[in-house]
Amino acid sequence: MASDSDSDGDFVTFGTPLEPLEEDEPLRKPVPLHEQTVKDEKGRYQRFHGAFTGGFSAGYFNTVGTKEGWTPATFVSSRQQKAGRQNARPEDFMDEEDLGDHGIAPRQITTTADFASGRKDVIRDKARAITSLSAPIPGDTVLEDLVAPARSSMGVELLRKMGWKDGQGVGPRVKRRLCKQRADSGTRAFVSASPPNGLSGSQDEEDGEFVPENVTFAPKDVTPIDFTPKVDLHGLGYRGLNPLAALRGGPGAGHINLFTMDSDRSNSLFGEDRKGQRRRGGVAGQGFGVGAMEDDDEDIYHRDIMSNYDTVLGGEEPGDGLYGWTAPQQYNRKKKDHSKDAAYLGKILEGFTLASDKLETKTIFPPPNLPRDFRPVHYFRPVVDLSSVSPMVAQALQTSRGHMAQEEPSKGGRHQLDSAQRRELLGEATLQGPSSVFDLLKVEDRERLSGLRRPSSDTSSGPRQPTPGRPEQLCSGCRDSPAAARASAQKALSSRFTPHAEQQQQEALSVWSGPTAQAQTGQTFKPFERTPHKQARYDLYIDQLKQGDRDALELSLDPTMTEWERGRERDEFVRAALLYKPSSSSLSCRFTRGKQDDGVEADTVEVTRDQENDVDDKQAAVKMKMFGKLTRDTFEWHPDNLLCKRFNVPDPYPGSGFVGMPKVKRDKFSVFNFLTVSESPTASASPAPQGVKPSEPGKRSRWDVSGQAGNKERKEKDPVSEFLSVARIEASGSGPEASTTDGPTTDPTVEPDTEQKDEEEEEEESRPSMDLFKAIFASSSDEKSSSSSEGESEEEEEEKEEGVRSKAGTGPQISNQLNVNTTQPAPPVSTTPSQNPDVVFKMPSGPAAAPPPRDQEMEEEEFGPRLPPPSSTLTERRPSPTPSAKDDKHKKKCKEKHKAKKHGKHKKDKKKKKNKRHKHKGKQKKSSRKEESSDSSSEGSDGNSQEDGEEGGGVSTEELLRRLKGIRGKNLQ
């Protein structure tokens, strides 16, 4: 350790060295803890005594006494010698330790490091420089400088590092102008008695000093706020009435603010006058009164208003709390200016600044100007009793105001309305659940209650009135008729098993009569299989439920059974019906219901009231680029009330009780009759789905009736059907009414066959004039007919359309096979080949339909337009329009996969068609370029998938080149 004498000087020793251990010395006993004491140089125990006992070593050896023991101060009592005046100072109770360097009252006066000035002593520096120069070694003081102890605190150091200099204020730098203004305001903050020094201020302003724009100055150093201790008994922040200020009066002193906010106080501390209190030169004040020359007559005897006072504690914090109330002035002010920041309260992300300029504001149009002679007085039409007036007048009144005088809901004003009436007026929905306490009671209880009440009411008052808001249900039990009593007894019985039997029955009814239930005709579950009679009754019940029969339960029960048995069975049935209800709506809502083939098996279907026009017409229109009327449908659509509120838009249908598209219940045949074809032999040959449950006898399968499929089949067989499409065009031209109004008129009970025939006849009758036909198909057919023979042209046309439709027809068919209630037929492809993959992807994934997910991508790409795959082999991918490598392979795979399914059936005739088309193509050379491209494209998509990609790319580039040429030509011109 430090014992080495030769190196003694090199080391600094700390602490007491341990005594070297002797070899033979026995180990000393360790000093027990309680004996380890610290003693001072006088051998006194040095122990900490606590704050009140004087710190270390008070008294005599840790006693409160003295060496003489615990003797009080000398008490001298004699008449002659009074006790000396005891004038004890704190030092009297201190010992030398306390008075020492490290004591509590050091006798030496030193500057503490805290107060040592960080400012450099210029003179001393100079002197030092001189000495250093004159020193034997120049720069001698360098060492001295280096080892100089740190005298400034860390904060000051940091400030210096940030560029702060001694004597400057802290805070952001300010422009020159600002500095000045503040100085000005400071100078003006004198009382009226003092000589007005506007002169100097104005001089300052007009100095005309060159003030560069971009030069900023450090803010003025401010004297630290002195925290004056609170000595008075006033409330916090109360200043009392300053007589000077109170008497001063004048313009600014309207309100004597007894409480000041922090910011204000700091303002006054910083010597800045508040804006409101700035005086406008001139002499003013209570003593001077209002001068004759002063134009504005301030109220001298001002009244205090409550709005001058804060009603909330604390008030708003200046700034955003980053600096607190000691924030620099500029900061505060800036924050106040930016009132828009108030919109976003919260910490802003770093690097994320609030927008400096607002987004463009909406133009809000002012309400119209009222005409000059408008009187804002409502004229109430007189309430006339209809009986007292002539019928003519009564009628006139009725038409003018919509209802009769007698229908006035209440005579006693709004206070007489009960909740139900008010609800009605406000247009609110009725609350769920029982509307009165009585509904909650069991029926027998209700009966008992009413029984209790009846005698009293019979005797005391006249006929008992049902309370206005109360539903009639209450009275069901208390009606006097025996039949009602019987019914109520029945109900009571049933309610023994289920308290809300009625409710449950309703629920069951709604569940089973819904469209989803209809799909599940082949009901598989038989809850009461053991007792066939019961099961039969249950089936009956379910059947009746499906038909929406309200009395389903009562009808299905066996009347020969006892009341009790029936009640029990009733309960069971309802429960079973609820339990084994058709697939829940949560599942069914996942699938968009196809509008055309929806619920064919159902008797009634809920469909949107307004049907879209025929898709075929639209396709034709799109082909001809005749967008507009032909492709547009406009429906009534009810937005949710809340949605309107959120969009700041008045509800367009304030009274409507539903949202979305208006729905109507339709008979199942009515909607689709128009679209369907008769059960021709071809229909049966049409791809009837094998996967789907067999259609019930008497009911047609959806595939037969689906418009697209039927269409296609029809196309192949009878040439007349061409005209049907034309008829359809016309029908749709006349709007949605054609399809909708037709519906209800047809009798649903009519056999489908005859119906179909009727339909066809009707369609044929309504065949449109030839010009319409021409107008739509003119562009292509004219040219064609010139080249090809007539018979062929017909056939060709047929096929062309078919080419369009075949995809449309097959796509959804397949998809529908796999999935009930799926999509509308995919939008058929017309112009480009590339849509084909799309149609494929559109196939919804039924549980069976979904191809075994090869990988994630595959799964993903079931629907809609895909997303470019984030594959790792991108470098090889798509070097040019000609596809290659993995992606395309992948694409092809997908395509092939789907296609294999899709075209499995139709491949053969497709190929045939293709060949045919080739033939035609050879013939029709005159056909327009457009036609050609579309033709070839559809061909490409139709047939083999291998050439698909190349074909598509080729076409697109071709097209592109063509366009480019056109553009260049244009430019040259």
Place this chain on the structure above:
Amino acid sequence: MSFPQPKPEVPQLPQNLLRTIDCQQGAVRAVRFNADGNYLLSCGSDKSLKLWSVSRGTLLKTYSGHGYEVLDADGSYDNSQLCSCSSDKTVILWDVATGQVTRKLRGHAGKVNCVQFNEEATVILSGSIDGTVRCWDTRSRKFDPIQILDEAQDGVSSLKVSEHELLTGSVDGRVRRYDLRMGQLHVDFINSPITCVCFSADGQCTLTSSLDSTVRLLDKSTGEMLGEYTGHKMKGYKLDCCLSSKDTHVLSCSEDGHVYCWDLVEGSLMLKLPVGKAVVQSLSFHPSETRLLTAMEGRSGIGFWLREMVVCLKCDVPLLPWLKYGIN
């Protein structure tokens, strides 16, 4: 003394590459400017949503919380909130500053393709592959949508909101415009799966791009076609299209790695911006200036997924001379 020849007016098109940002998010599903165009959002297939400063090109925040790739995002008018949608069937409302999930909205039955705030960010509208558009309330604590618009017969691929109108494009080949003020639904039949719909800045037209490689400009009120723009390739992927900020040009992504830019009135191809070799998946035009964002899945040079994001600014000195069409 003769006056100098007036300088031929350079078409106001973003044609110069200023910066690319490697966001390392895998494929970028969408890039979106915020309301004032100072920031951008990138939706990555790595389940993250990132906020960038456009001017500096720096990453400000990463928002992670989605369970699958993020497909679309939107910022509120005051930049305080973000919403994003994902393949995980959820829509998430984010707090910008903290990056916390303010609300996670579940209800869609399939992946959610598009999401938008309404003007005051009181409603989030999301369109999903399940064919529904759901209107979520951001003001209440309810987790159910205010309204479900299930008119679409196939997946909803794109959606835009204006003051009181909602424009949706669906794979069933129809563009639907819900007019809240009138309480009407206008359906325009396009006959090809819609990939993107837009309102024009003046609110009079709608722009739709569909998978038949055509972008169409339709009159909003009547549905008539005002312009048709072709030449690009959009056949299988869901790519974006947009209008320039002053409605002078129509821009569309293309599968051949270019952004095509047509003159709105003439319909002529003005510019073919080579972004890269892969598919340009998304683009976004600056709300007020001539700036464009494009998103492309980049090629992997280092092994990471690169996205090239090209911020093109119109400036006098072109950094890279691109091929120009239609310009002499």
